[in-house]
Amino acid sequence: MKIAMIGTGYVGLVTGACLAKIGHRIICVDRDNAKIETLKRGEIPIYEPGLSELVTKSVAKGKLEFTTDLAEAVQAADVIFIAVGTPQADDGRSDLTQVEGAAKQIAKAANGSKTIVVKSTVPVGTGRRVGRILGKHGDDHEFEVASNPEFLREGAAIEDFMHPDRIVIGTQTEAGAKTMRAIYAPFDNGTLPFVMTSLETSELTKxxxxxxxxxxxxxxxxxxxxxxxxxxxxxxxxxxxxxxxxxxxxxxxxxxxxxxxxxxxxxxxxxxxxxxxxxxxxxxxxxxxxNSHHIRRLGKKIADFCADSWGVDRKLPLLGKRIAVLGLAFKAETDDIRSAASTVIIPLLIKQGAEVIGYDPQAAEAAAEQVPFLQTTKNMDEALDGADAVVVLTEWQVIRDVDWNRAKHKLASPVVVDMRNLYDPHTMAAAGIHYASMGRPLIEPDLTPSPKLVSVG
Ligand SMILES: NC(=O)c1ccc[n+]([C@@H]2O[C@H](COP(=O)([O-])OP(=O)(O)OC[C@H]3O[C@@H](n4cnc5c(N)ncnc54)[C@H](O)[C@@H]3O)[C@@H](O)[C@H]2O)c1
Known part of the structure; x- marks a missing residue:
């Protein structure tokens, strides 16, 4: 089937690449010229494991293309997916400007009957609203509207898309349901549940x-x-x-x-x-x-634990201290920092007078742009060097693998606050580290002097 994917972000690009892999012809559209130029050069604008290889293969097979020309893509396609952003508006509602804008553009560009699939996460009623926009701006063409929410997780997006637990599809007519089943027919192995339902139920299910x-x-x-x-x-x-x-x-x-x-x-x-x-x-x-209370109280948890470990007063202990934060992305295996804990907790530490140096293998630049006064590095040793305390925020494998018996020699003071429970408290205590984690009893560190390591490399 010929499919246009409007919006080539985390969801649109993965969905486009995976639908191309199962045999469809996909044109991914984005209004962001730089993103499309990057993709046309064979580079991937986001970090997502396995995506680069998948995109390269599908492009080579002629199954996947990129354009900024929405009208051309719509005209060439039978089915058009809307995978644009639905960020939080100032009043907390879902901001549907991108969805409505895309629907209007599709309607104006359409050269015949099309199926429009809303993949973006949208409040109940949006599919019908999209239908009204299409009807108003789309001449006399027939538009079938479907809802097909996406359940992939960043960092495991391809695995999730290719091996879903279920596929949820909301439609208004039998014909719409048939088209959607045909798109996902390669997944239909007789055991994968297809939840075929109304637009409303599908939207609310997400x-x-x-x-x-x-x-x-x-x-x-x-x-x-x-x-x-x-x-x-x-x-x-x-x-x-x-x-x-x-x-x-x-x-x-x-x-x-x-x-x-x-x-x-x-x-x-x-x-x-x-x-x-x-x-x-x-x-x-x-x-x-x-959740918002939980995140906010962590600033105090870190400060109190540092104060107790350093043996100083709990009033403003972080003032002038250097804190290394390991992991800035909201989770491992992504460069996405949207609403990441780092973007809340680091400002709380800085506000208490700390100098914060953040390490992340993929998200360092994005975090530095978003969090004022945060210094970042892609080199973990640089972050640890001379730190008075370490805060672990993301469960990257490379952070999980830190050998604290060696790494502690880089620190000015062996204090680690681990928000992901990555390490064994007994091992940390045996390494002579003041170690706090989430919901696990504190163990007094073994502070008997150990022979100094010659090299800590
Ligand atoms: N990121 C996830 O893990 C995830 C998972 C499931 C569902 N979702 C939902 O999927 C939707 C997309 O999320 P995302 O993370 O991919 O967003 P994103 O911001 O990464 O990507 C959206 C893209 O749409 C483009 N765009 C907007 N309007 C356009 C238009 N008129 N024409 C062409 N391109 C346009 C933007 O330039 C952007 O590149 C959201 O509704 C989100 O809630 C996201």
């Missing part, structure tokens, strides 16, 4: 999925804080509840609060739409609150 996952994250973070206060261990607690199949073991790792380009904006948009429908979602409202 929000409900994100809200549920965010609830699990907020819940386990609250349990971790309670463990910290009571001496219980959240890792064992998570195992203890996660083995109950009704609960499930996924999404029970405590961390610095959920972030990224989806959960924060989607949970908030859901609560607002629910309030407007006079059916408030009190659980999700609490999750939004809980």
């Amino acid at each position: 929000y409900a999925a994100n809200a549920f996952l965010a609830t699990k994250v907020a819940f386990i973070n609250e349990m971790a804080n309670l463990c910290d206060a009571t001496g219980a261990d959240v890792t064992e607690l998570a195992r203890g509840i996660g083995l109950d199949e009704r609960i499930g073991k996924h999404f029970l790792q405590p961390g610095p609060g959920y972030g990224g380009s989806c959960f924060p904006k989607d949970t908030l948009a859901l609560t607002i739409q629910a309030q407007e429908a006079d059916t408030p979602t009190r659980v999700v409202e609490s999750v939004v609150l809980s």
Whole structure:
């Protein structure tokens, strides 16, 4: 099938490349000229494992093209996916300007009947709104509108797209459902569930999925804080509840609060739409609150632990101290820093007078642009050199693999606050490190002097 993908961001590019891999002919469109020029040169504007190879192969086979000319792409296609951004507006709602703009452009460019698939995450009712825009601006052409939310995770996007748990499709007619089934026919192995439903249910399913996952994250973070206060261990607690199949073991790792380009904006948009429908979602409202409290209290947790470890007063202990932050992206294997914990926690440290040097293998530049006074590096040793304390925010493998027996010799003071529970507290204590994590008991470090290492390289 000939498909145009409007919006070549994290979702549009991955969806385009994966649909090309299963045999469709895809034209990816973006209004960002620099992005399209980069793609035409064979480079990938984002970091996503495996994407470069996939794009290169599909381009070579003539299955994948890039353009800024939306009209040309629309005219050449039978099906048009809208995968543009739906960022959070100032009032917390989902900003639909890009979706509505794309719908209008599609309508004006259309040269015949088309199926328009909304892949962007949109509030209930948007598909019908898109239908009205198409009807108003699209001459007499027939437009079929479908909803097909995306559940991929950045960092594992290709794996997720190619091996989905389910495909959710909302349509208004049998013909629309048939077209959508045909697009995904290569995935139809007889066992993959296709949830065929209405536009409304499909749109809301995406929000409900994100809200549920965010609830699990907020819940386990609250349990971790309670463990910290009571001496219980959240890792064992998570195992203890996660083995109950009704609960499930996924999404029970405590961390610095959920972030990224989806959960924060989607949970908030859901609560607002629910309030407007006079059916408030009190659980999700609490999750939004809980998450923002959780992130904000981490600034104090870091400062208090540093003060106690350094043996100084808890009042303004970070003033003039050098803090290394390991991991700036909102999660591992992505360069995305949208609503990353780093963008909230680092300003809290800087506000307390700390000098912060952040390390990330992929997101250093983006973070430096967004967070005032943050210095960044792609070289972890440079960040650790002379640091008074280390804060771990992202679970990159390279950060997981740090050998603290060696790395501690780079630090001015062996203090590590780990928001991802990447290391074993006993091993850290044995290495002589003051180590705090999330919801796991503190263990006094072994501070007996060890023979000095000759080289720490
Ligand atoms: N990023 C994720 O992990 C993820 C996962 C599932 C769903 N989603 C949803 O998918 C949608 C896209 O997210 P994203 O992260 O890919 O966004 P993004 O900001 O990375 O990409 C959106 C792209 O659309 C382009 N664009 C906007 N209007 C356009 C127009 N009229 N014509 C051509 N191009 C246009 C922008 O230039 C941009 O490159 C959002 O609704 C998001 O909530 C995202």
